[in-house]
Amino acid sequence: QVQLVQSGGGSVQAGGSLRLSCLASAYDYTCMGWFRQAPGKEREKVASIYGSSTYLFDSVKGRFTVSQDNPMTVYLHMNSLKPNDTAMYYCAVGSLSRSLCSGAYSGPGFRFWGQGTQVTVSS
Numbered sequence: 001q002v003q004l005v006q007s008g009g010g011s012v013q014a015g016g017s018l019r020l021s022c023l024a025s026a027y028d029y030t031c032m033g034w035f036r037q038a039p040g041k042e043r044e045k046v047a048s049i050y051g052s053s054t055y056l057f058d059s060v061k062g063r064f065t066v067s068q069d070n071p072m073t074v075y076l077h078m079n080s081l082k083p084n085d086t087a088m089y090y091c092a093v094g095s096l097s098r099s100l101c102s103g104a105y106s107g108p109g110f111r112f113w114g115q116g117t118q119v120t121v122s123s
Contacts, residue, residue: 002026002112004091009117016121017079022091022114024072029093031101033110034066034076036087036119043106044087049074050101057104060085081121088116 003025012018022032034047047066048055054066063080074091092110100109 002028002093004093004112004114006089006091006114006117009089009119011120011122012081014082014121014123016081017077018081018119019078020076020089020091020117020119022074022076024074024093027071029095029112031096031098031110032071032074032091032093033101033106035090035092035106036085037090038084038087041087043090045104045106046089047076048101050096050098053098053102055102078119081119083121083123086119086121088118090114090116 005023008020032049033045035043035045037043046057046060049066056064065077068074091114094109094111096109
């Protein structure tokens with residue numbers, strides 16, 4: 001069992017920056033993913049980290065980055081925020097292959113999820 005505690009988020013104007021944190025209770029996984037879900041929309045994978053490799057997906061590439069102090073403390077840095085970045089953001093972990101971690105996979109292999117944190121970007 002891995003517990004994930006998220007922090008950060010909040011409200012910001014377009015063009016601003018925020019940092020989300022995800023702290024894991026144990027390192028019993030190979031992949032951490034970052035996801036977001038806006039009201040009425042499907043959940044979207046925005047980033048992932050596998051070992052020291054980070055992956056950013058098209059909608060956030062060039063604006064978001066992922067870093068870690070250690071495998072159990074991971075950050076999602078969000079820059080140049082846009083109103084359509086507004087969503088609830090989640091971190092999740094699972095024992096996945098690099099291929100699944102780095103791709104669009106967002107299925108049940110992500111066994112443990114953080115509580116979510118709201119990001120609101122105003123224009």
